[in-house]
Amino acid sequence: MIDDKRLIEDYLPIEAISEEASREKSVRKGHISTLHLWWARRPLVACRAAVYGALVPASRFVPNGGSNEKKKSLGRANSARFVKSLCRYPSDSKPDERAEIDRAVQEAQRHILIAHADRLTQELTDWKAGSCPKPGWAEEFRFPGATVTTEDITAARAPRPRVLDMFAGGGAIPLEALRLGCDAHALDLNPVAHIIELCTLVYPQKYGKPDRTVHGMTGPKNAKGEPTWGGLADEVRYWGDWVLGRVRADIGDLYPFILDPQIKAKSKPAVQLGWFKDHDPEKVPDGYLMPIGYLWTRTVKCKNPSCGATVPLVRQTWLCKKAGRYAAMKMIAPRGKKEVHFKVIESQSEKDLGFDAEAFSEAGNAACPFCGAVSDNDYVKAEGCAGRIGRQLMALACTRPGSQGKVYIAANDIPGAAPDEKDIQRRIEKLCRESGLTMPDEPLPQRGTLGFRIQPYGFQTWGDLFTGRQQLCLLAFSKAIRQAQSTIVNLEGDKYALPISTLLAAMLDRLADFNSSLCVFNYTGGRGVVHTFGRHALPMVWDFAETNPFNFDGASWVSAIEDLPAGLGDADMPLLGTVARGSATSLPWSDARFDVVVTDPPYYDNVPYADLSDFFYVWLKRTVGNLYREHFSSALTPKKAEAIAEPTRHGGSLERAKRAYEEMMAKSFAEACRVLKPGGAIAVVYAHKTTLGWATLVDALRFAGFVVTEAWPMDTEKPGRLRAQNSAALASSIFLVARKRDPSSKVGSYETDVIPQLGTIVRERVETLWEMGVSGADLVIACVGAGLRAFTKFARVEYGNGEEVPAERFLAEVETVVLEGILGKLSKTVGSKNGQTTLAGLDPATRFYVLWRYTYRAAELDAGEAIIFANGTDVELDGQHSLTQGKRALLERKKNKYRLHDYAERGNEHGLGLPHEDGTSASAVDILHRILWLMEHKPLKIPEFLSEAEPSVEQLRLVAQALAGPALSGGELSDVSSTAEQSALGKLLANWNTVMVGKAAVEDRRTGQQTLFKN
């Protein structure tokens, strides 16, 4: 038997991976995410860590010599060093970094191949010994020998490690599996995700490299003098330019350059349609500005019938809001007129602007600038549904060639700035007639669908999300992409038309994302127009920004030609992925095929993927639907089989929606279990921050036949530096690791099988991870994950009376044991001298306080998680005698959140820390808070207080030390307490003997000095 504990089941340097993952999120250029938007993509480095950790044994890094303990801890330190060097994302500023990472990747591939060859050999040995059936791969590859070598694998005589992601989305996990030399399989239900996966896992690998044997447009000429294939990225750039030229000729006149108001020449010649034919298309003509954003407000007719003016619904009019430059539009309502206009005002400070740029409509309620009548939100909705919400151009944001910053010009100052809508409609009709294309008239999801808030304002179809000019623009690009497709087929054949057209279609999707009427203007800088999906939702936008698809500086087709092909570079690797579309509830693969499953399932109602993706589906259908008929035959993306808790799909019932989601997850994991080899591992990314919501997933895994073995929290969203700030570093995702359960482990006894093992597992994990510097919430999560092993190794766990222990119950039990373990560890670390006085022996309120501070620092906690935490520490959160009761409550509840009070908020209470009426002592934290407060405000009262409170001084010292932080190991020490409390604790500990024995206080009182506390 080989030792097959995987690295992911032993130790991962989660802090370093999290920091790198957060940094990766800020890299845009050259990242696969530039290929196409997909919601909640996982950072590549976190996926790499998961795939590597799931395939490589923990023993790989353990040295030979030394004691067992020493070997283990050196092994962990070695593996952490390697994983850190592997899981990095190259930054543009460090050119050497990519080569270093590539070297680490090659080394990782070697580790994986060696481990895999050993496992395949073991599978053959087990089969030959008669303990299992013949492995499927041995049949498939007709493998003749008894030992598999890495050479067998690289020469394709035996399979590479097969990795499955059955909820693959944007393809981050399978891409990392490919990078690590695995045979990666990606499955997703959604056709848009499927296209993204092809562009990430298949096309760059298949067509990425230049090929002199193939006809192309960008490679060197062949013997016949014809250009050859220059590699996918260059070919896509070429055809992107080709499309641009066509569309510019078609609709370029709708985005004219703007006369630069700084140029005073009396008559500047207008730049005519066709100008680009004779001029450099990449150059703005002298004396002109390039518009990059057209800023619009939606409007309604005034609700007051006797007024009838046009009411702008704009919320705010900022154009630029940066230190030293403030620009906004001032609304002018000329007397006797019925329509406002806007004036651009600039100043050096916000105050000098002279008006409030944010004092306009609120939540769709707007006052008429002429008569003052309020067009309330209901009226606006009704007008919208009657098709009477209009729009008015307010201003243009432009760039001036050769100079930094944007130039803002009021629409009123540019004659004919707003396009002629009737002309545009005529042109749309003509285009559709000639090309056979249609407007995206597919319906939006029904009202009330998660994340969608635009339907009540009259938006009915996907086409309604775009203005006339935007519709025409996107249709014109679609038409040109279709023309490019047939031209490529004629020149290069179908095979090459497919990847190029698909990537051009992805570029169109990107343009649509930046060119809908739900985009806003970024007045703090950047590219100007912010894309539609800043969030996983479509909220109503009252003042929107329309981009110029031809502009060179902001979001446009021109920038897509640069950015999108660059993203292909990240995916350019020799191995090809296998991409399938289907439901995870019914996987199209045979039993025991995969070595590992690493997957990131949807989480309840977090992201309405299918509904959101229809935004792109309707355009993909028009651009490349003919190339993927099997995926684009339906009006919209498939919804029925989607794993999501969406009430509108269940007659409005949230309960039924949740149940449906849970059933799908259970089925999906049962399928994962079926296709996984008996010795295989599964790692599931879980989007829930805390342990509260684990029950469903843990149950789904358990019922599917898995044992949960570990959990690793990863904080992939926040920039690294934020992790150290005064809020709990709650993980944005958790990797739960599981193995197939031994089928003979059926029923376990809670008392005799589970509880003793739980204690052993948790003690080992607390000890190990503490030593590796894991602390706070990360430590709690990782230990709870490991503790679940004791339960989930049984298909069913029963109390002595035969009753089943439910998942919530055992999660709470695990959390309790983990918190006890952490308290024990804290006691030792803060120096429990006699071993008798420990933090574990504290009163419940103080234990609760210490553990909360340790785990969540000063952060607020959602009620659900706070309840679990309270159960684990044996306190009540609400009700009589609970922690939220009384003037000096330890805890505050605000709506659905709880927050701890510190000494400054409660120490002023006279009776705080004194014995209760029945003579029992106050809790240690109350005494400590009162001492800290007295120390700051009335130091001379301390001796008297101490003699009344009669605390256990040693215990109080332990608590003070635990809360002060320095005694705790790990990197996040300074945040264990809130800053003010921590510095007060530091002061107290530095003067401990003086304060607690009280001599100096008495002395000071006698001499009238206040020299009690040294800093």
Ligand SMILES: C[S@@+](CC[C@H](N)C(=O)[O-])C[C@H]1O[C@@H](n2cnc3c(N)ncnc32)[C@H](O)[C@@H]1O
């Ligand atoms: C959290 S996302 C995966 C994101 C991915 N890891 C990434 O980095 O882009 C979950 C995915 O599950 C897909 N999905 C939902 N229901 C599904 C089902 N029944 N079968 C397969 N995929 C499904 C969604 O379309 C979505 O892409």
